[in-house]
Amino acid sequence: MAYTIKEVEKLTGVSAHTIRYWAKRGLFSHIERDENNVRYFSERDLQWVALAQCMRETGMSIAKISEFVELCKLGDSSIPQRLEMIKAQEREIIATLQSYEKALKVVQKKIESYENALSTQKPDALTLGSDERLRDYYKQDRAYKSLQDNASGKRKLAKRKK
Secondary structure, three states: OOEOHHHHHHHHOOOHHHHHHHHHOOOOOOOEEOOOOOEEEOHHHHHHHHHHHHHHHOOOOHHHHHHHHHHHHOHHHHHHHHHHHHHHHHHHHHHHHHHHHHHHHHHHHHHHHHHHHHHHOOHHHHOOOOOHHHHHHHHOOHHHHHHHHHHHHHHHHHHHHO
16 A cells, blocks of 8 residues: 555654655655655555654754664674664663663652652751752762762862952
């Protein structure tokens, strides 16, 4: 069965504009056109649209997806390179998820502390205060050390001026 770009949009949730852009960038070079230059997508093309959308959602660039498509055109000989590309993307996804999990824990702790402050009617508890999770969150970040150094340096400078 052949689908128009509007039908593909409805089936995949990917906008026609995006599909046209991706096609222009070479992601779907195998799409057929009729005498009026209207694109027609096959079932296989729908799978490519879905794969491209999935890869974009993981943060893969259009250029990388295009590279992946070109490797696919080379056939089975390119499987090792494709596998490495997908594994690299997996590593990026895992790193992103871990970062989000850390941030989520901080947000959940702040929600808990705000709910506790509201239930105990202690407005001072609603300030940022000294939250261990925030320190733990930034301790794992390289920036924490430089922030600490800058803050202690500024404190020393302020003491000297007094």
